[in-house]
Amino acid sequence: xxxxxxxxxxxxxxxxxxxxxxxxxxxxxxxxxxxxxxxxxxxxxxxxxxxxxxxxxxxxxxxxxxxxxxxxxxxxxxxxxxxxxxxxxxxxxxxxxxxxxxxxxxxxxxxxxxxxxxxxxxxxxxxxxxxxxxxxxxxxxxxxxxxxxxxxxxxxxxxxxxxxxxxxxxxxxxxxxxxxxxxxxxxxxxxxxxxxxxxxxxxxxxxxxxxxxxxxxxxxxxxxxxxxxxxxxxxxxxxxxxxxxxxxxxxxxxxxxxxxxxxxxxxxxxxxxxxxxxxxxxxxxxxxxxxxxxxxxxxxxxxxxxxxxxxxxxxxxxxxxxxxxxxxxxxxxxxxxxxxxxxxxxxxxxxxxxxxxxxxxxxxxxxxxxxxxxxxxxxxxxxxxxxxxxxxx
Amino acid sequence: xxxxxxxxxxxxxxxxxxxxxxxxxxxxxxxxxxxxxxxxxxxxxxxxxxxxxxxxxxxxxxxxxxxxxxxxxxxxxxxxxxxxxxxxxxxxxxxxxxxxxxxxxxxxxxxxxxxxxxxxxxxxxxxxxxxxxxxxxxxxxxxxxxxxxxxxxxxxxxxxxxxxxxxxxxxxxxxxxxxxxxxxxxxxxxxxxxxxxxxxxxxxxxxxxxxxxxxxxxxxxxxxxxxxxxxxxxxxxxxxxxxxxxxxxxxxxxxxxxxxxxxxxxxxxxxxxxxxxxxxxxxxxxxxxxxxxxxxxxxxxxxxxxxxxxxxxxxxxxxxxxxxxxxxxxxxxxxxxxxxxxxxxxxxxxxxxxxxxxxxxxxxxxxxxxxxxxxxxxxxxxxxxxxxxxxxx
Numbered sequence: 044x045x046x047x048x049x050x051x052x053x054x055x056x057x058x059x060x061x062x063x064x065x066x067x068x069x070x071x072x073x074x075x076x077x078x079x080x081x082x083x084x085x086x087x088x089x090x091x092x093x094x095x096x097x098x099x100x101x102x103x104x105x106x107x108x109x110x111x112x113x114x115x116x117x118x119x120x121x122x123x124x125x126x127x128x129x130x131x132x133x134x135x136x137x138x139x140x141x142x143x144x145x146x147x148x149x150x151x152x153x154x155x156x157x158x159x160x161x162x163x164x165x166x167x168x169x170x171x172x173x174x175x176x177x178x179x180x181x182x183x184x185x186x187x188x189x190x191x192x193x194x195x196x197x198x199x200x201x202x203x204x205x206x207x208x209x210x211x212x213x214x215x216x217x218x219x220x221x222x223x224x225x226x227x228x229x230x231x232x233x234x235x236x237x238x239x240x241x242x243x244x245x246x247x248x249x250x251x252x253x254x255x256x257x258x259x260x261x262x263x264x265x266x267x268x269x270x271x272x273x274x275x276x277x278x279x280x281x282x283x284x285x286x287x288x289x290x291x292x293x294x295x296x297x298x299x300x301x302x303x304x305x306x307x308x309x310x311x312x313x314x315x316x317x318x319x320x321x322x323x324x325x326x327x328x329x330x331x332x333x334x335x336x337x338x339x340x341x342x343x344x345x346x347x348x349x350x351x352x353x354x355x356x357x358x359x360x361x362x363x364x365x366x367x368x369x370x371x372x373x374x375x376x377x378x379x380x381x382x383x384x385x386x387x388x389x390x391x392x393x394x395x396x397x398x399x400x401x402x403x404x405x406x407x408x409x410x411x412x413x414x415x416x417x418x419x420x421x422x423x424x425x426x427x428x429x430x431x432x433x434x435x436x
Numbered sequence: 437x438x439x440x441x442x443x444x445x446x447x448x449x450x451x452x453x454x455x456x457x458x459x460x461x462x463x464x465x466x467x468x469x470x471x472x473x474x475x476x477x478x479x480x481x482x483x484x485x486x487x488x489x490x491x492x493x494x495x496x497x498x499x500x501x502x503x504x505x506x507x508x509x510x511x512x513x514x515x516x517x518x519x520x521x522x523x524x525x526x527x528x529x530x531x532x533x534x535x536x537x538x539x540x541x542x543x544x545x546x547x548x549x550x551x552x553x554x555x556x557x558x559x560x561x562x563x564x565x566x567x568x569x570x571x572x573x574x575x576x577x578x579x580x581x582x583x584x585x586x587x588x589x590x591x592x593x594x595x596x597x598x599x600x601x602x603x604x605x606x607x608x609x610x611x612x613x614x615x616x617x618x619x620x621x622x623x624x625x626x627x628x629x630x631x632x633x634x635x636x637x638x639x640x641x642x643x644x645x646x647x648x649x650x651x652x653x654x655x656x657x658x659x660x661x662x663x664x665x666x667x668x669x670x671x672x673x674x675x676x677x678x679x680x681x682x683x684x685x686x687x688x689x690x691x692x693x694x695x696x697x698x699x700x701x702x703x704x705x706x707x708x709x710x711x712x713x714x715x716x717x718x719x720x721x722x723x724x725x726x727x728x729x730x731x732x733x734x735x736x737x738x739x740x741x742x743x744x745x746x747x748x749x750x751x752x753x754x755x756x757x758x759x760x761x762x763x764x765x766x767x768x769x770x771x772x773x774x775x776x777x778x779x780x781x782x783x784x785x786x787x788x789x790x791x792x793x794x795x796x797x798x799x800x801x802x803x804x805x806x807x808x809x810x811x812x813x814x815x816x817x818x819x820x821x822x823x824x825x826x827x828x829x
Contacts, residue, residue: 044450044451044614044675044676044679044680044683045451046450046451046452046454047450047451048447048448048449048450049447049448049450050446050447050448051444051445052444052445052447053443054441054442054443054445055441055442055443056441057437057439057440057441057442057695057696058437058438058439058440059439061439221437252676253676253677253680254680255659255660255663255664255680256656256657256660256664256680256683256684256687259655259656259657259659259660260653260656260657260687262652262656263649263652263653263655263656264649264652264653266648266652267648267649267652270648271648271649282437283437283645283646284646286437286696287437287646287647287648287649290437290649290695290696291649294649294653294692299687299692302450302683303450303679303683
């Protein structure tokens with residue numbers, strides 16, 4: 044096992060009607076003037092925003108609002124948020140929405156106390172030294188941003204999708220009420236489930252040996268998703284299934300299932316170029332890219348893929364031919380994705396094979412390689428996109 | 437799933453030689469005058485204490501020392517610690533040892549700023565409102581106190597073992613270096629492993645339905661322990677196995693494997709009277725009591741015990757007779773305990789059947805019941821002790 048630090052200080056406030064506690068939570072964590080940041084009109088229409096405001100008002104906490112965060116959140120909205128926070132003297136950001144909204148909030152949080160351009164931190168590794176505190180009210184189980192220190196933002200000029208990570212960006216609290224996710228369209232629910240599973244698989248395929256505890260925790264989350272996701276697709280109002288998925292989404296990405304070893308994240312990297320170029324849903328892009336990546340890198344460690352097939356997908360181990368078992372696991376993943384309505388190839392996603400050179404170029408590998416479970420050069424990446432282009436079940 | 441809060445703000449600093457970072461960590465979390473609290477001479481003899489002191493000195497942090505914490509830590513040592521801290525103006529407690537040492541540190545931490553008797557908080561439910569910050573350097577994987585808000589202390593007068601819990605008692609940081617556990621005697625290692633597994637089982641046997649994610653996370657930790665414990669018994673210097681067990685011990689008790697549902701804790705309650713009366717190791721007491729408790733309550737939910745048998749112990753499901761599978765799982769647990777050198781009955785533990793009325797009396801049920809997976813009255817408890825008295829494999 045490799046040395047590691049694990050730090051997940053967020054207070055998770057989970058269950059029915061817990062958004063009523065927002066005001067008290069903001070107060071507990073020192074907020075006196077709040078920016079309520081949100082995305083689509085659904086938070087308004089559902090009455091959620093009103094309940095959040097009421098909760099702040101009950102505690103005598105002043106607030107301003109900024110809505111309109113798009114999926115694949117843009118830098119332009121963040122500039123707007125930073126200016127508003129400075130003008131209004133905001134000292135706490137309350138993010139009401141999904142991963143895009145929370146990631147946008149994190150961009151604002153680090154931008155307000157920083158004199159330069161907030162974009163300086165994205166994709167550069169520049170260390171965040173200060174950020175406003177954040178709280179979240181999550182409305183979709185997917186990105187895990189409610190428990191992570193990461194933020195992914197798209198620069199509108201050139202549609203560049205880049206990320207930043209810092210413990211300072213971990214929310215002080217996150218309200219997780221599974222009821223809020225019951226009204227999500229099936230496609231968004233499935234995209235979220237795919238993202239959650241991808242967060243685990245990125246950590247599962249590692250070159251570090253003998254980290255059984257992390258393997259088993261990964262498998263625990265994946266087994267849960269495989270059981271609960273179809274139940275939600277069948278009955279969107281199944282609270283128990285929604286609750287299991289929502290908590291699985293947080294556990295999948297606060298790194299408790301990733302510590303002590305190398306991780307991959309190449310599927311996320313390759314996907315970011317897809318959603319950057321086509322503005323598709325992140326989860327849908329992952330459904331196309333991740334199994335293709337698996338097929339391509341499988342030979343690097345067949346037994347690890349066989350382990351996933353047996354322990355996660357319930358395949359019978361073929362002791363005479365472990366490779367067959369490994370392939371069976373990847374096929375089971377694709378079948379699962381299809382069963383919940385996800386695309387698995389370029390056509391279904393709305394991507395074009397002739398764009399592959401462009402996708403590879405924007406990824407910016409040049410003559411180098413991307414590290415991970417298996418090092419990938421530009422040709423490898425093109426090959427993975429090609430597999431993804433034509434995949435079938 | 438039941439509503440819950442999950443809050444585990446401790447920074448875990450895991451891996452080889454990480455105790456060298458103690459000084460920087462104390463500084464990060466605001467300590468300026470430290471009490472180094474430790475147990476046996478082994479922390480001194482191994483040079484660990486010297487390394488910790490050196491790390492504090494390098495940061496210019498002053499300290500005083502208090503050693504001699506016993507297993508099943510006593511109130512008397514805590515009174516001593518409180519007095520010393522007040523006299524010396526200590527503002528941070530650094531606990532170098534195992535669960536007993538950390539639990540003793542927590543008693544001191546809540547006692548220093550409290551005007552009354554620190555014992556007021558133990559076994560009474562009285563809320564802790566203030567406590568000194570704590571850091572730990574863990575030397576045995578067992579109690580999980582390094583990541584929990586709980587403390588269990590024995591009052592010497594009457595040997596009463598009682599507990600307290602508060603988020604204020606959660607360590608600010610915990611250094612987990614598996615190397616430090618390589619010199620532990622086999623018996624202590626096995627006691628620790630038993631305690632870890634018991635922490636999971638207390639959370640596994642629940643009456644709350646459909647919390648698949650928590651079930652699976654429980655199973656993940658148990659499967660890890662079943663794989664890694666025999667490897668450590670065979671080779672005490674197996675770093676990878678020690679590392680898996682150490683992290684499993686933390687994960688088992690910061691409540692990530694317990695949220696969203698009712699828990700039991702009757703085995704711990706019944707064990708506390710054993711180690712209170714006979715001063716035996718907590719893990720050894722659990723090895724005797726817990727399988728007996730399982731046998732006694734199994735009928736309350738046979739299918740849950742069958743699930744444990746199949747998913748944790750690898751038993752084949754007997755679809756015609758699930759009860760047989762459930763029993764097979766409990767038998768597998770006892771066999772496992774015997775294989776790692778644990779006692780499984782009163783004689784092996786050094787307990788006496790004729791003391792059962794006394795054990796039941798001290799537990800203080802009276803005419804009432806103890807809540808949990810199955811409610812237990814005084815007669816039930818006596819029956820469980822009787823099963824434990826005579827257990828065999």
